[in-house]
Amino acid sequence: xxxxxxxxxxxxxxxxxxxxxxxxxxxxxxxxxxxxxxxxxxxxxxxxxxxxxxxxxxxxxxxxxxxxxxxxxxxxxxxxxxxxxxxxxxxxxxxxxxxxxxxxxxxxxxxxxxxxxxxxxxxxxxxxxxxxxxxxxxxxxxxxxxxxxxxxxxxxxxxxxxxxxxxxxxxxxxxxxxxxxxxxxxxxxxxxxxxxxxxxxxxxxxxxxxxxxxxx
Amino acid sequence: xxxxxxxxxxxxxxxxxxxxxxxxxxxxxxxxxxxxxxxxxxxxxxxxxxxxxxxxxxxxxxxxxxxxxxxxxxxxxxxxxxxxxxxxxxxxxxxxxxxxxxxxxxxxxxxxxxxxxxxxxxxxxxxxxxxxxxxxxxxxxxxxxxxxxxxxxxxxxxxxxxxxxxxxxxxxxxxxxxxxxxxxxxxxxxxxxxxxxxxxxxxxxxxxxxxxxxxxxxxxxxxxxxxxxxxxxxxxxxxxxxxxxxxxxxxxxxxxxxxxxxxxxxxxxxxxxxxxxxxxxxxxxxxxxxxxxxxxxx
Numbered sequence: 001x002x003x004x005x006x007x008x009x010x011x012x013x014x015x016x017x018x019x020x021x022x023x024x025x026x027x028x029x030x031x032x033x034x035x036x037x038x039x040x041x042x043x044x045x046x047x048x049x050x051x052x053x054x055x056x057x058x059x060x061x062x063x064x065x066x067x068x069x070x071x072x073x074x075x076x077x078x079x080x081x082x083x084x085x086x087x088x089x090x091x092x093x094x095x096x097x098x099x100x101x102x103x104x105x106x107x108x109x110x111x112x113x114x115x116x117x118x119x120x121x122x123x124x125x126x127x128x129x130x131x132x133x134x135x136x137x138x139x140x141x142x143x144x145x146x147x148x149x150x151x152x153x154x155x156x157x158x159x160x161x162x163x164x165x166x167x168x169x170x171x172x173x174x175x176x177x178x179x180x181x182x183x184x185x186x187x188x189x190x191x192x193x194x195x196x197x198x199x200x201x202x203x204x205x206x207x208x209x210x211x212x213x214x215x216x
Numbered sequence: 217x218x219x220x221x222x223x224x225x226x227x228x229x230x231x232x233x234x235x236x237x238x239x240x241x242x243x244x245x246x247x248x249x250x251x252x253x254x255x256x257x258x259x260x261x262x263x264x265x266x267x268x269x270x271x272x273x274x275x276x277x278x279x280x281x282x283x284x285x286x287x288x289x290x291x292x293x294x295x296x297x298x299x300x301x302x303x304x305x306x307x308x309x310x311x312x313x314x315x316x317x318x319x320x321x322x323x324x325x326x327x328x329x330x331x332x333x334x335x336x337x338x339x340x341x342x343x344x345x346x347x348x349x350x351x352x353x354x355x356x357x358x359x360x361x362x363x364x365x366x367x368x369x370x371x372x373x374x375x376x377x378x379x380x381x382x383x384x385x386x387x388x389x390x391x392x393x394x395x396x397x398x399x400x401x402x403x404x405x406x407x408x409x410x411x412x413x414x415x416x417x418x419x420x421x422x423x424x425x426x427x428x429x430x431x432x433x434x435x436x437x438x439x440x441x442x443x444x445x446x447x448x449x450x451x452x453x454x455x456x457x458x459x460x461x462x463x464x465x466x467x468x469x470x471x472x473x474x475x476x477x478x479x480x481x482x483x484x485x486x487x488x489x490x491x492x493x494x495x496x497x498x499x500x501x502x503x504x505x506x507x508x509x510x511x512x513x514x
Contacts, residue, residue, distance in 0.1 A: 038231045040329070137365075170489045
């Protein structure tokens with residue numbers, strides 16, 4: 001039996017992920033409150049709709065910064081490879097948990113890469129349209145078309161992120177046991193690495209030093 | 217339930233029924249503005265500030281008689297001046313009192329997410345409740361007339377109330393009361409429409425304004441402020457009155473089909489995830505698989 005633990009996410013990566021994750025959850029809840037009268041109570045629970053409206057853009061800035069931080073750290077690892085195309089080709093097997101028919105993934109599988117680029121793209125769109133909506137008096141009447149674009153594009157981009165977010169949270173919490181603790185505490189078992197990201201495991205397996213665990 | 221609540225027919229950002237829907241008998245009111253008899257004295261501007269207790273601020277000179285470029289959060293009633301040279305006709309100095317139109321189908325109310333921040337009364341008045349306003353500014357997107365104005369100090373949006381407080385007590389709006397020429401009138405919508413049509417007819421028959429007509433835009437469900445114009449085919453000449461104002465289609469799409477589509481997708485997603493878990497559950501636990509030793513082929 002192989003009992004070694006492997007560092008999957010460094011402290012910096014985990015801090016980065018949760019800066020984005022927690023700010024996103026706040027944006028999601030307050031955004032849903034502004035989306036539908038039936039969810040307006042969310043803003044009431046979170047300190048009142050006026051406070052929510054005031055904080056939503058500022059937390060949006062935090063989220064945007066975190067998204068760009070992620071871009072800086074992860075973008076090079078998120079580029080599409082031939083392996084990803086094969087992986088996507090076998091997506092239905094992955095969905096049905098027939099993982100022996102799915103090509104082995106590197107550190108991030110194609111689904112995670114779609115999540116990353118989806119959030120990056122939508123994040124930029126949400127930031128730009130959010131900037132337009134932030135202070136209504138910043139946009140003069142002659143530029144009203146910007147506001148009209150923003151009110152429709154902002155929710156569409158948000159809905160796309162909600163789809164990504166629901167799948168992401170479901171996968172991390174329920175489908176892949178061990179995934180959630182890896183983004184919290186950083187390490188995974190060698191078995192987990194070999195099970196879900198075999199190509200990555202095989203690439204780094206020889207390089208794991210005991211210090212890596214200590215320095216996490 | 218207060219009597220005032222029973223007179224509400226529409227509420228912004230409201231889940232569930234509306235207290236006053238179809239409860240009370242009511243007559244729709246309207247303000248009639250005859251631009252052909254307005255002399256641009258601005259008594260209505262002052263009366264509006266006086267009645268509503270708004271502060272006097274500096275005017276902005278723009279080579280015109282106009283007090284400032286557009287209405288603002290603490291200036292709800294503005295006479296717009298425009299020097300207009302019709303083809304083959306003499307120069308005309310057009311004056312139009314600009315304020316909230318109190319639309320039958322108000323874009324501001326449609327766009328507003330805050331419960332009760334914008335209400336529409338049975339008499340047609342569309343009113344903002346600043347204590348419920350969250351300052352999001354979506355009403356600015358919904359309005360085709362550039363009327364709701366955001367206050368940078370209070371982070372609330374303000375506009376003409378059609379003096380709903382006065383009208384509720386059986387009085388006419390302050391601007392009407394101040395008008396010295398009678399170009400402003402206030403009454404029921406039917407009565408004002410008839411008067412406006414009569415005046416337009418008079419202008420066509422007796423004053424040589426062949427295109428005179430009434431401005432009561434159907435695209436926003438009709439308004440509770442209507443104009444008589446010398447030339448109803450060119451409302452833009454009157455300080456940018458839109459020819460065919462509508463609630464912007466992006467606002468309609470956002471508050472209509474997109475909302476339903478989005479809600480269905482979100483609910484469907486949650487159900488789909490739950491069903492997936494029931495059917496497939498988690499991927500095999502860590503212990504289920506042998507880990508190959510380094511270098512060994514699986």
